[in-house]
Amino acid sequence: MAKHKGKGPTPKAEDRHWHAKRQRARAVKSAKRTGTPTAGPGARPKASGAEPARQGRPAGARRATGETPELVTGRNPVVEALRAGVPGTTLYVTSGTDERIRESIQIAADRGIPLLETGKNELDRLTDGSVHQGIALQVRPYRYAHPDDLLKGTAPLIVAVDGITDPRNLGAIVRSAAAFGATGVVVPERRAAGVTAGAWKASAGTLASVPVAQATNLSRQLKAYQKAGCFVAGLDARGGVTVADLEIASGPFVLVVGSEGKGLGRLVADTCDLLVTIPMPGAAESLNAGVAAGIALYEVARLRS
Template identity: 50%
Template sequence: MAGNSRRQGAMRKPGTKKGMVKGSGGQRRRGLEGKGPTPKAEDRPGHKAHRVANAQARRSAATTKDKPANELIAGRNPVVECLRARIPATALYVALGIDADDRVAEAVRLAADRGISVLEVSRPELDRLTQGAMHQGLGLQVPPFEYAHPDDLLAASGQTDEPPLLVALDGVTDPRNLGAVIRSAAAFGANGVLLPQRRSAGMTAVAWRTSAGTAAKIPVAVATNLTRELRSLAAKGLMIVGLDADGTMDIDELTLATGPLVVVVGSEGRGLSRLVREACDATVSIPMAAGVESLNASVATSVVLAEVARRRRVEGRT
């Protein structure tokens, strides 16, 4: 019978015979691998708890920027200006053997009055802390800026009798412009400033200094997706107006100023991005003399916010 021959080459090697094998069930037993304990609800995709956890993670990410843990404001004049403006600070570094003048004396006095630590360090150490900046023997350490959540901006507007007024920045990457915008927003009664998560300046030491301390008085929030956040604000009843050189109206026709409003300011070079422009209800331009191409972001913001504040004052008298 085939398969039973004793001739060489006609007999299968042991262990290769097909058919029943005692104790194997006809084939090699396959070990079952356990999948471990059941994952928690928040770790199971598709579960409601998983979606809630992801939403909370996105909210947390939206309130942070990838910035150093601490920054140092360098230079005698900048340090004194920040201390006068009562910018939050954790330490004042003074170089050993510094040639003291009125600014150094005032910086030390203001820091001591506010309970800020005054630390003497060597010049090489201060060079390292300020990353080689022109510190003139003084450096002021400021803590990381605490960003608000976008929802907090409307909450802040509810504390006043005026309609909400917010400023949103689309790709403004110069921290000096950011600081100046925040200063203007505070001066003209805005309720907060909204920044995109990416391609935007953050609240660095330079922005702090330019804002002259007003960043401590007005909430600054970060949106993971600026376009989506603008549409969300529009759904809540706010009108979205973008600054644009080729706007659909000029500033003299800005009748929307007296209602709930978001003023969107584009980047220094390319202006508003396409998606942000599409999210705007209108775009406004600032008339200028011939031969002048444009204003930088912070100046343009100041002009529009001043007009908004003027129109609201006039309406309040009528």
């Protein structure tokens, strides 16, 4: 019987490129090189509730959790994110032949964003196998404020959002909040849009000046605001008072905005001191959440002035 020759001693785990220890070591080395945190190779961002069918998530973006960096992938998504001033920490590129890639490299250089040339296989690993077209932008994790931090001044104006899953709507609401003097925006921690690259783009950069806080339980947080002296009004088609007639909005005030179609959740609506509405003499049955928030905040700002 023929004897089989051995292949020598088994290599250490960290010397085997397919082993998890080796991959983790590479991820840590990459993080030290770029100065950014890492969740390990192939790690997926933690799920933030049961977001239905990835609704409203912009193409080329992976959901941000506030704990791990978000990666925007693809030539169009990356260049649009950079044009919009999304806070990138590292730009990964495999080649610079495409016009959009060249523009991305130029914007990144102008803004002082580190550029790392990498191979396709490495970029495949960093992007968890998504279609990247040779380019990816790492966006730093958003640091959420505490809900109590929004109680600024003698008459704070806070916007709370309920049931909104599209980050672009959240960005539009933040933009209106900035325009009309709100002290901040509070969002539910679960089953809701978070601050992603899409939200940054829609906010037109105002996320840099308007704090966003996360609430573990929105109804409980609204009750806490009420105990702090705020009047809480929910924007809803069932409201019996128009926003323009809500004179109490001149004091400490929280405006709660629901999703288009579904409106406010039952518990949140029951928690509100009053439901208010926007009169619409036209044919439209409802407004986009971002548009509705903008109109309501305009009226509130007028009353407060």
